[in-house]
Amino acid sequence: MNHFKKNALSRIIAYFSMEIAVDERIPTYSGGLGVLAGDTLNAAAAVGFSMVGVSLLYRKGYFFQRIDEKGIQREEPVEWIVDDFLVEQTPRVKIQLENREVTIRAWLYEVKHNDHTVPVYFLDTDLAENDPYDRTLSGFLYGGDERYRLCQEAVLGIGGVKMLRALGYEKIDRFHMNEGHSSLLTLELLREQMAAVGHEQASWEDIEAVRSLCVFTTHTPVASGHDKFPLGLVKQVLPFFPVHGELRDIFCCGDFLNMTYLALNLSHYINGVAKRHSEVSRMLFSHYEIDAITNGVHVPSWLSSPIQKLFDKYIPRWKEDIFSIRYAISIPLKEIWEAHLINKRLLLDFVNREKNMGMDIDNFTIGFARRMTAYKRPELIFTPLERLNAIARSVGPIQLIFAGKAHPKDEEGKKIIQRIHAIRPSLVPEIKLVFLENYDLALAKRIVAGVDLWLNNPKPPFEASGTSGMKAAINGVPSLSVLDGWWIEGCIEGTTGWSIGMDVFQLQEAKEGDYSNERDAMALYDKLEKVIMPIFYKNPEAYALIMRSCIAINGSFFNAQRMFMQYVLKAYY
Structure with a gap:
């Protein structure tokens, strides 16, 4: 020593x-x-x-x-x-x-x-x-x-x-x-x-x-x-x-x-x-x-069983050296996708059992789970709702899984939950929306591993770091996020996920009045409609490649051992 x-x-x-x-x-x-x-x-x-x-x-x-x-x-x-x-x-x-x-x-x-x-x-x-x-x-x-x-x-x-x-x-x-x-x-x-x-x-x-x-x-x-x-x-x-x-x-x-x-x-x-x-x-x-x-994030605590089995098979000493997770880049894409489908099935079975939603494993599923408060902008994906409905009709079905608590004294946070709940009747049949109660460690582990995309769109620069996207990444789930907090460091566009809105250089020059919910919502919709969902529905092998890159690149660095x-x-x- x-x-x-x-x-x-x-x-x-x-x-x-x-x-x-x-x-x-x-x-x-x-x-x-x-x-x-x-x-x-x-x-x-x-x-x-x-x-x-x-x-x-x-x-x-x-x-x-x-x-x-x-x-x-x-x-x-x-x-x-x-x-x-x-x-x-x-x-x-x-x-x-x-x-x-x-x-x-x-x-x-x-x-x-x-x-x-x-x-x-x-x-x-x-x-x-x-x-x-x-x-x-x-x-x-x-x-x-x-x-x-x-x-x-x-x-x-x-x-x-x-x-x-x-x-x-x-x-x-x-x-x-x-x-x-x-x-x-x-x-x-x-x-x-x-x-x-x-x-x-x-x-x-x-x-x-x-x-x-x-x-x-x-x-x-x-x-x-x-x-x-x-x-x-x-x-x-x-x-x-x-x-x-x-x-x-x-x-x-x-x-x-x-x-x-x-x-x-x-x-x-x-x-x-x-x-x-x-x-x-x-x-x-x-x-x-x-x-x-x-x-x-502490990888063993957040790693789902199906992904862990792949690590045990292809990176046998990963627990002793978390940085060796970079070798996940050699895991066959087919096995990455199959492991993800197991996680997705576990999540959707839970949602369907608890909420009687009828969510389908073949449909593109987005997760948004964190504290419900205004600066996190939970409603951004519904702004305007007509555009989201049009994307679901033209590109493919969308499933949205929300979870999170509003602080008991955060009245606006509580109203956000009510408004999300009230959106359901206005959604086209191609969109299913659920809000899961009592977000905790156990529920978080289900969601970060089981969705197809992790959504994070706080108002910059109010995201200190954010770790939920790291937990998703180690399970092969890419992020769609504004460039704030850790995502500025973790986003390789089209490789580990996708960004929303301003790039890094624009952020450095941005002032408070430059941030626009409407502009960020349009950028979010454009990425979903023109980039992300077409890959998911038309080229699943390419989507699995992005999932594997999340694990190998972000999982091997954004972990608690390095921190x-x-x-x-x-x-x-």
Whole structure:
């Protein structure tokens, strides 16, 4: 083992995230941020890296989604038995919230690969000795008001560091904040540093000592998407928070605690999650050096069984070296297509059984599954509906599979679901449309492997990275997407998929007013009508060639193993 590898693998990294997806039966995630966290921890376990995950336990989950006959989303608590999946740990730690002492316990989940385990600790305040309000902090992910969220983030950041110490993690080489929700951990590290050197007031040397320990990954390319709390509320909830003195600007942003700025100011390494996202982040936060590490997906977690069998047959050591997936370029096209048809049949059987849709395996099937919110533009493919109907009549039948939750407070997102639901009567018989409820890990695995095309059309530049298209690619499903997030790096036109709208050079010069839903919709329709669907219906061998290229080119690079090793080289070592 060389010197670098030996030293890198012996380092201990604490990975903090407001949500972590480790099992579809454990509802501690809402979407991409949590799934990425789970894939990161899986990658760490796969390469034998010493990492520990920290998140919150949500006894009622994010929410269980039901959609009624009018397309109205209903949110229900998720019912799950915590100790069926997690193991309670002995230590208890306490933090101060307002004038109360809050006790925290931890539950353990182990991410295992080969002989290596990465522990993940879920923090819980639902204890009899706590105030009734504090017991609810282990209730809902992204629920409640500002006070509730700030209390939760204090439990995660401050309580998380305290819990790691109580569990015996005395030496941690890096604290990685996956988005700003956990950035209060820097306060606890600062308190530890000051106690170690006997300082009553924080010095610049203390700040630098904390900064040397911290790594921050930002995911949100929109200023309004970053958590911030009024200082009045902060002083009420966290009376020890340093809002005065010469270091005030390290902790405060004007009259607010901005969790992103706190993480930016107290991290020695900062990155965005795609090259384009880092460029946008540097414009948002112009005084900070923000690197790029493009996201990746944990291939074994997202690979469908039929494609895995092909890997086992033609690339027998692929699990040990994910980059060897590039050799998928030699897998016979006929076998790629047959494997895809198995996945497609599994998906359509599920859809037909659940929704009585009568979807046909021979018909071109498009998938769109992600958070239902305005900037994702879920309705773009229906703009105008007459054009979509005409394409289905002239080129061939179209099947559309939608899924995704709208945040309970996102009224426009909920209306989008209703409008999609209401479109069905206006579709010609050649188009079938279904909206699947309760999008989760299990449903995502069905959809990304079983559709013929993955559609993604957010309004640029608001897609930080996006990983659903990567999951589709590893299963041989090409993307049709705007050039934003990871797709700028992953799109080889006509080889790994297709782009919508502006090219890379136009995007660099584009201003806010240059983006047009109508223009992007026309570009989407043109690609479907003149390029993609004719290949699918008239030249399936050519379509299978594109599918194979998705696997070999994008699957071999946009994976969590590559992503994780970049973190080791740039941030952890």
